[in-house]
Amino acid sequence: MRYATRRKIVSRVAEALCAVAVLLALLPLVLILFYVLKEGAGALNLAFFTQMPKPVGETGGGMANAIVGTLILIGLAGVFAVPIGCLCGIHLAEYPETRFSSVVRFAADVLNGVPSIVVGIFAYGLVVLPFKRFSAIAGGVALGLLMIPIVVRMTEELLRLVPSGLREGALALGATRGRAVFTVIVPAALPGILTGILVALARVAGETAPLLFTSFNNRFWSLDVTQPMASLTVQVFTYAISPYDDWHRQAWAGAFLLVMIILALSIMARLAVRRLERMNRG
Amino acid sequence: MTTFLIDTGTPRRIKAPVMQTQINGMASPAEARIRVRHFDFFYADAKVLHGITMDIPDRQVTALIGPSGCGKSTFVRSMNRMNDIIPDAHGEGVIEIDGRNIYDGGTDVVELRRRVGMVFQKSNPFPKSIFENIAYGLKIGGVRNRRQLSETVEKSLRRAALWDEVKDRLNDSAMALSGGQQQRLCIARALAVDPEILLMDEPASALDPIATTKIEELIWELKENYTIVIVTHNMQQAARVSDRTAFFMLGRLVEYGETNTIFMNPREKMTEDYVTGRFG
Numbered sequence: 001m002r003y004a005t006r007r008k009i010v011s012r013v014a015e016a017l018c019a020v021a022v023l024l025a026l027l028p029l030v031l032i033l034f035y036v037l038k039e040g041a042g043a044l045n046l047a048f049f050t051q052m053p054k055p056v057g058e059t060g061g062g063m064a065n066a067i068v069g070t071l072i073l074i075g076l077a078g079v080f081a082v083p084i085g086c087l088c089g090i091h092l093a094e095y096p097e098t099r100f101s102s103v104v105r106f107a108a109d110v111l112n113g114v115p116s117i118v119v120g121i122f123a124y125g126l127v128v129l130p131f132k133r134f135s136a137i138a139g140g141v142a143l144g145l146l147m148i149p150i151v152v153r154m155t156e157e158l159l160r161l162v163p164s165g166l167r168e169g170a171l172a173l174g175a176t177r178g179r180a181v182f183t184v185i186v187p188a189a190l191p192g193i194l195t196g197i198l199v200a201l202a203r204v205a206g207e208t209a210p211l212l213f214t215s216f217n218n219r220f221w222s223l224d225v226t227q228p229m230a231s232l233t234v235q236v237f238t239y240a241i242s243p244y245d246d247w248h249r250q251a252w253a254g255a256f257l258l259v260m261i262i263l264a265l266s267i268m269a270r271l272a273v274r275r276l277e278r279m280n281r282g
Numbered sequence: 283m284t285t286f287l288i289d290t291g292t293p294r295r296i297k298a299p300v301m302q303t304q305i306n307g308m309a310s311p312a313e314a315r316i317r318v319r320h321f322d323f324f325y326a327d328a329k330v331l332h333g334i335t336m337d338i339p340d341r342q343v344t345a346l347i348g349p350s351g352c353g354k355s356t357f358v359r360s361m362n363r364m365n366d367i368i369p370d371a372h373g374e375g376v377i378e379i380d381g382r383n384i385y386d387g388g389t390d391v392v393e394l395r396r397r398v399g400m401v402f403q404k405s406n407p408f409p410k411s412i413f414e415n416i417a418y419g420l421k422i423g424g425v426r427n428r429r430q431l432s433e434t435v436e437k438s439l440r441r442a443a444l445w446d447e448v449k450d451r452l453n454d455s456a457m458a459l460s461g462g463q464q465q466r467l468c469i470a471r472a473l474a475v476d477p478e479i480l481l482m483d484e485p486a487s488a489l490d491p492i493a494t495t496k497i498e499e500l501i502w503e504l505k506e507n508y509t510i511v512i513v514t515h516n517m518q519q520a521a522r523v524s525d526r527t528a529f530f531m532l533g534r535l536v537e538y539g540e541t542n543t544i545f546m547n548p549r550e551k552m553t554e555d556y557v558t559g560r561f562g
């Protein structure tokens with residue numbers, strides 16, 4: 001009896017501590033959202049989404065070009081990073097012992113630790129200098145390079161989680177090793193891999209430094225990926241360091257939108273997992 | 283000891299006369315579908331199978347029994363070269379199927395595995411629909427014709443006695459099936475590529491008694507068309523489903539013969555001790 005009460009008390013205390021920990025973790029998120037919304041709400045209106053930036057001195061205007069720019073840039077990053085990252089991850093999971101795998105693993109680790117601004121400089125040297133102009137492609141390459149290690153590691157780990165029985169089942173039916181990987185193992189890990197990709201996209205969507213000397217910025221509407229391109233992060237940065245109150249408000253609105261995009265990507269990741277899991281579990 | 287067989291329940295059907303007594307597992311070559319000669323197996327330096335020699339007859343059920351770790355799984359997995367995927371493992375000796383040594387250099391392993399199907403201890407349906415699971419083997423074999431796929435899916439599911447339970451939900455995920463249904467699905471999936479030999483490694487060990495009975499009945503029916511090798515640690519099961527039984531111990535084939543003989547009148551003391559439950 002006394003033991004039972006003691007056990008209940010301990011359990012209650014543990015639960016309370018957990019709840020406190022959850023609150024502490026959630027608090028910064030809520031505060032950030034609240035603060036960014038409070039500061040940016042004034043400038044966040046329809047025009048913000050549909051209009052171009054106004055010249056200094058004129059009030060109003062929006063960030064239509066930067067919003068679309070950010071979407072294009074992370075799209076390009078995905079196009080560069082997903083095939084490379086997934087293939088490397090598959091190789092690491094399938095042939096962990098080979099020399100090539102240790103090289104890939106090392107490269108991914110190093111790349112993961114390189115400051116994003118250095119990756120930006122690298123993309124500058126790789127794409128901007130040879131073509132002699134800033135371009136969305138250069139920005140996409142920089143963001144893609146930042147994404148690759150995340151995608152590689154996630155893919156590798158998720159493939160390793162696939163039960164070995166599935167591989168054996170496929171091989172026993174006469175599948176070659178490669179066939180088994182692409183028809184059974186990768187599909188089984190796909191929900192997780194997709195989430196990983198969305199999470200990686202969300203991470204690079206918030207990058208500013210590597211874009212400063214790759215995609216640079218563009219005051220005009222442009223969908224041309226060989227030209228400089230506006231992005232929310234660079235636009236926010238530019239507006240935030242300006243001396244104008246109106247631009248500060250726009251910067252807050254941009255920051256808010258950025259947070260929302262990242263949140264949306266994370267939620268999409270969640271939903272994708274759920275849908276695919278339901279398909280997998282039945 | 284005789285009560286052992288009597289309380290196993292399921293009436294055994296009358297069997298066609300099997301091989302005569304054989305010396306150390308050998309039968310007359312004409313009846314043997316799989317001929318194993320002096321087969322050794324190694325995991326790195328550890329030798330886990332020692333000079334296995336036995337003949338496995340066509341269209342019969344051969345059970346492999348023996349205590350855990352004695353090499354039953356290693357042995358069945360050698361018959362479709364499933365062990366090839368284990369690094370540093372290798373077999374030595376001869377396993378002939380239809381007169382050809384599958385350990386010869388020229389063996390097409392993919393082709394071999396299509397002819398020698400396998401059902402695993404832990405059912406392993408792919409996270410795909412029921413239909414896609416059964417059609418998988420055909421699809422990787424290059425069959426694209428929708429009609430042919432549907433027909434084979436139905437035929438295989440019927441053979442595995444699963445058709446009536448799933449015919450209305452072929453597009454549902456196979457993961458939603460019960461454990462017993464999943465295992466029958468895996469059998470159907472193996473049958474779909476039209477193998478001649480079926481290897482089963484403890485196919486019912488994770489199932490409840492009713493599902494187990496279904497699998498055992500299925501094995502009875504399948505042996506009309508397939509040569510079946512089944513590993514089991516359940517001796518009643520071996521007695522119920524098999525025509526012949528091989529008793530393994532520490533990587534060696536101790537005794538092999540007609541199931542009735544192995545259970546009622548074994549030659550070796552060790553076999554008798556094992557089948558009567560004195561150890562293992």
Ligand SMILES: Nc1ncnc2c1ncn2[C@@H]1O[C@H](COP(=O)(O)OP(=O)(O)O)[C@@H](O)[C@H]1O
Nearest residue numbers: 325330348349350351352353354355356357368
């Ligand atoms: N992948 C492996 N690597 C190394 N040793 C193994 C491996 N698989 C099985 N063994 C060893 O081989 C022996 C036979 O195992 P196994 O064939 O699984 O026996 P059983 O199926 O009869 O229980 C055991 O000693 C086991 O530890």
Ligand SMILES: [Mg+2]
Nearest residue numbers: 354355356483
């Ligand atoms: Mg085993």
